[in-house]
Structures are given as structure tokens and as C-alpha cells.
Amino acid sequence: MNKKATTEYKVLNVISERWSPRSFREDEIPVEKIRSLFEASRWSSSAFNDQPWRYIVGIKGSSSWNNILDCLVEGNRDWAQRSPLLLLVCAETLSPQTGKHNAYAAFDTGQSLAFISLQATELGLYTHPMAGFHKDKAINAFQLPSSVEPLVILAVGYKNTPDILPENLKNIEESERKRKPFSEFVFTDKFNKASEIF
């Protein structure tokens, strides 16, 4: 099984090697590695340096971990329960500088999470962001203020063999990673006109 991205042009190893598995080992993650993930998360850019990302951290064995797991839809809970680290990833949509709505809260939180995913890869860890969870449950469980939007739950851990997964997920786990051709997302002059650089 080779999940490394098939790239036409050279990219950072951590970029080509990052992917989102469902088969995790249950091994604990050393706290030093967890600290590095959050260190990475705070150095991304944000509009007006608002830093809208907020993380609820759940380490297996804690009530936070139990509560985050409990927010997941069943299909995700089945495999994510082997992950030793679960994060509830939220965005503060109120700008502390202007007191107004921050239209870049989700966008900038995405940037922060991307830094976590690449730092994790550097540390031999894998991450899997999930949109499939009950937001109302997360809001209640962690007493999120009304200005804070829960965005994804991130599973983090070491990779395991695909063989522990049910057949349908095992097939996804072993399939090649696919991305759109450049002509479908890099444009020039006007939308949908493919750039001539490729």
C-alpha cells in the first residue's frame, strides 16, 4: 500500500506523505509531541492576527476525550475510538479588535489545522478531520459561547494496518489518493479558464 501523493511537481515530504487514515493504533502520544502540534497551530497567518482557532483537547482516558468521541456520528465513532487524541476544532467568530463578526474565522482556523496536520506528519503521526459530528452536542458538552463555532473533530494517532477495518473502510484505506487536475482549479483571465502554466 503506497498512499504517498503522486505529484507532478516537487513538494515538501510532509505534504506528499500526509493523508487521513481510519486505522489507528491505540498507542499513547508523548505529551511533547502534542505540545509541538499546538505550537505549530499558532504560527499560521490570520486576518488582523485575530488567531480565531480554539481547540478542546481530549487525551484518551480523560472525560474530554469521552465527550468528544460521544459527539461523533456512529460511523466515525466506530474507528475514531482507537485514536489516542481527539481535538474539537472551533473558530471564534467574534473579532476581539473590532467587536464585530470575523468573516475569516473558519478560513483561518483551516490554516491553523493544516499546520497541525503537517507537524503531525513530521512527528510520525496521522490526522483525520471529521465533519460528521453533532454540533449541538459539542456546544452543550463544552459550553461553547454563541460566538464560537465547532468546525471539525480531529483524530490523531499512529497508523495501524488496514486489516482491522471493516471491508468497505479497508478498501477506502487502501485506495490511491486522488486530486483534481490543475485545469479544474487554477485559472487565469476568468473563472474556469485553465491557466497556461500547466
Next chain:
Amino acid sequence: MNKKATTEYKVLNVISERWSPRSFREDEIPVEKIRSLFEASRWSSSAFNDQPWRYIVGIKGSSSWNNILDCLVEGNRDWAQRSPLLLLVCAETLSPQTGKHNAYAAFDTGQSLAFISLQATELGLYTHPMAGFHKDKAINAFQLPSSVEPLVILAVGYKNTPDILPENLKNIEESERKRKPFSEFVFTDKFNKASEIF
């Protein structure tokens, strides 16, 4: 001037060395490097692998570059006009799989842009995302469909000396990079309760 992030825990060099300058050299960027930026951009994760990121690429001397520059507010245009590469970063908010609104369009486009910023750092380039531009102008200039949201304009280029900037921007360029302490964004049990891992 040392803009490298002051980190308490170890992170990737590309993460600690990335920052958003305003002083760019006018030197052209080899097309091979530009291709690597977009290669990096497509390997981030996205909800349902929708890949909602869309880029309009403007290389200095082209009408796309002129049109992107023209969308910027004056304060950004003043310094961004030295950048040899401008990108209009957009999100497709309509999911091709469901035909419905993709609530993760901006979040996932943020992830994609973060990959560009780190790939740029690896190639000796710097990036500066700007929220300050006229969205209606961008929509008109590039005939964006109604489902496509223009999010930021990204300036890309090689770094120049801060001395070419006006005094107020020179001061920002030379100031230390600042981020929130962990206690303000990494929580456990409930929102705003600092995690005990730091």
C-alpha cells in the same frame, strides 16, 4: 531583524520561518516554483474530498495580475504592486457531490492556502494573504459564478529590505511576531479552561 517564530516547542522549519512581509523584490518567480505551489495546494484534506479551492493566477505583466492588483484597497496596492505573483483565492461553496451548500468551503480553502504558504517558504518565497480588497470588483473582473466566494488575495515573492517601505509599515515589518499563549486557545473539559498539558 529576526522574524523567525520564538517557539517553546519544536516545529517544522517552514512553520517557524513563514511570515507575511510587505517588502517584496520585483524578481520573477520561475514557473517551476509556481507549479510546486499549486501542487502543494491540492494535497490538503477537504470534507468529502470536495477540493473547493479555486485560484486565479496573476503573473506580473499579464492582464490577470493587473486586474487582481486593481481589486486591492489602496493601502495594500501600494506595497503589493512589487509582488511578481498575485493569486485571487476563492472557494466553491456548491458541493459537486450533494448539489448543496458546502459549509466547509472556506475552512478547506484555508487548509489549501496554508499548504501553499509552507511550500513557498521551502522554495525561499514569502506569501502575504490580504482580506483588504473589493470583492464585488473581483467577482466582476473574473466572472465568478454566484456559488464562488472570493476570500483573499495572496501576494507571493522574494523578500526585500524593510527600508523601501514607508515608516509605519517598516516598523511592522521589523517587529517581532506575536502569538497568544496556549492558555488562551487550548482548552480541556470546557471552553476557556486551559489545558493542563502546558
